[in-house]
Amino acid sequence: MNKLEEYLNAHERSEIHPSDIAKILKQLDDAEFSAAIKLVPKDLIGDVALALPDRYFDDIVENLSVDELKHAVSELESDDQVDFMHELEELDENIASEVFDTLDEEDRKEIIKLQTYEEEEAGAYMQLEIFTAYKNEIVHDVIRRFAELRKSKVIENIQNLFIVSSDNRLLYTVGLDDLLVFDFKKTLLENIEQSEDSFEPKKAEDRENIKDVVHYFEEYDLSVMPIVNAYGILLGRITSDDIYDIINEHATEQMYHLAGVDDDAEEYDEIFRAGKKRASWLGINLFTAIFASMVIGLFADTLESMVALAVLMPIVASMGGNAGTQSLTVVVRQLALGGISKGDAMRIIKKEILISLMNGLIFAVVMGIVAAIWFNINMLGVVIALSMVINLLMAGFFGAAIPLFLKKIDIDPAIGSTVILTTVTDVVGFFSFLALATYILL
């Protein structure tokens, strides 16, 4: 008996969770996986597939018929249906369209509706299953209707009741904790008017940037947010579990961009796709590295007459690159988290320059002494110290200024800023060191 069988036998149906199944599946080898996947309750298989890393998706699809796939999709909530169909299309368009054609008309409509949104739009992340009522309904009736919807599993994980007008515009959000203390015999509106609390909904528009919506969740400590269109018509909701995923994805995207990696390409197990994307960044880096080398080439005569310069030169560039990366990372991250507001640019640049000046001076002294002793040439120490101060200062300035500038012109400050920065620190490092050496030592 395999581990999954053990788990399924040990738990009642209501206690079985797709994430637990996914955890067990991840530990199995290929043969066990194929056998185990057939044991997963059919109504959970969609959730299990989405809980597993993307690279398992084809293994799951391989082991299922179109009919089973259709069943898996129909059991999912609308936002998850879209994710599942998206994965399926990436894997095999024919199977995807076969599955799509067998779905209920309502599911098909919902999927098409959600697929119209761009990846950065809030609408792309909402689910359409919501609990709504009209303001003149008696609370007792609303609760009875809720019980029925819940029993039939049409809606799950409900925390709010959305009160809409007859043309479906969102009027109020009532938490279930509010609803529970309402007078059940009165209408919703009567209760709302008698209450001291505010039922003004915190809402977002479907075309708003999802990053702004995440900020609303963070600022207002929300666990659910209704999504409306430009006319205020209620469309769906975004829940806290989506927000966890989005926060993680955005942080991943940012880290990857700083390192010259594409987050979409890395998701799958296709080495060629990830490698190609990485190659494009390495290509840019090669280009800038050659440019920096041409700067070195300007001083070929100097290098020929003093080989110590060739030995020490990478230290200046390396220290500048590292100090600059420190500044860059802090500024990029704080820009993303909203820790830097408009008009803050000068404060940030000043801070980074001060830090880099402080550290530049410290390491200039240390490295100056080391170089002077190592090669027994005092003025070599002075040269490397001076160029270290210059390069770290530039590193601090550009480490702060590059992302601030990119943000200002509405470009993602994480993309490309590293390569611009290291070009600066390499070029300034090599040039200042070799030029000073030419001038002072020769």
Next chain:
Amino acid sequence: MNKLEEYLNAHERSEIHPSDIAKILKQLDDAEFSAAIKLVPKDLIGDVALALPDRYFDDIVENLSVDELKHAVSELESDDQVDFMHELEELDENIASEVFDTLDEEDRKEIIKLQTYEEEEAGAYMQLEIFTAYKNEIVHDVIRRFAELRKSKVIENIQNLFIVSSDNRLLYTVGLDDLLVFDFKKTLLENIEQSEDSFEPKKAEDRENIKDVVHYFEEYDLSVMPIVNAYGILLGRITSDDIYDIINEHATEQMYHLAGVDDDAEEYDEIFRAGKKRASWLGINLFTAIFASMVIGLFADTLESMVALAVLMPIVASMGGNAGTQSLTVVVRQLALGGISKGDAMRIIKKEILISLMNGLIFAVVMGIVAAIWFNINMLGVVIALSMVINLLMAGFFGAAIPLFLKKIDIDPAIGSTVILTTVTDVVGFFSFLALATYILL
């Protein structure tokens, strides 16, 4: 009339949100800020202080008396009280202890209790305000009690009822959506027994690592989680808004560690503190850069006889560093997100080696041709191409192996891995290039 006054006049008391006040305060200059802070409703000032970036904290405290501070703290939820007192202690221990002494005994006890937890323990993030009931209570009575607690603002943002035994052990978690469809005339236990749903609580222990707790939230799509001690006694709860903050903090920590920056030191506006921490990483980098330079020093004769080598040498190191950082970043991030399970190490290393080999070959050819033409020495092209392949291969291997190894021996894979990696890619880059040049060209 300043902007804050406008906002406060335009909104009813129940609609005023601390985050909105914080947003307005951030736009004011120092003089306006002092005037505005006095307008903030006193019961909101604690929340406003916590909603602002840390560097505003002293401006707020300066403008408040001990009595006002006490009032601000007493209005906060327990987890926020601890945060506020922590900030206050950092700022001024005397004021902090004065404020602490004026607090109610219950508040003092709760703060002391929560302060016993380490930063990485789940207990440090919980709030103690929860809604509990015994299993034999009639639902109707429970709801009446809830209404009273809510009215008196003892508990807020409630989504769950926790059912405990007489000795306070957590038995069941009942969502308010469940409670709403219960038979109000029966006891909680009768309702639970008649339901098909599972009320088995998803809980975490107070001493568990908060990172694991965050993973539970993500995996099980939770918006609230009860926290118990080792004996199962219910202590408090963690809510989704805490999880947003923690996910963001952990991602920040990771990015900062990769760049050699300390997240705690950067939080404040003290340039010296942040600079000192950054200096310690730069110091390590200087040490390793000197080591790499000593490797170059081994080939001083070779460099002297062919200055082209000094010009090209940084390209090999730079490409290795960048390719390695790509691998490193992906592996560190996937380790944190749980995308890499145990026994996955070989798959990851293989993948990274393949990608780096693929890109190594491409850029070896490109750079080989460039170098051969640039300096008109064909064998120089062969030398740089060979060393490029070697260094990118090493970069891929170590970029994957370093974080996997650090994780294996229970060290945070983000800390220090960058500096180890760049040491490898610098040393291998310089050594392979100069050794091959010595052997092939001279």
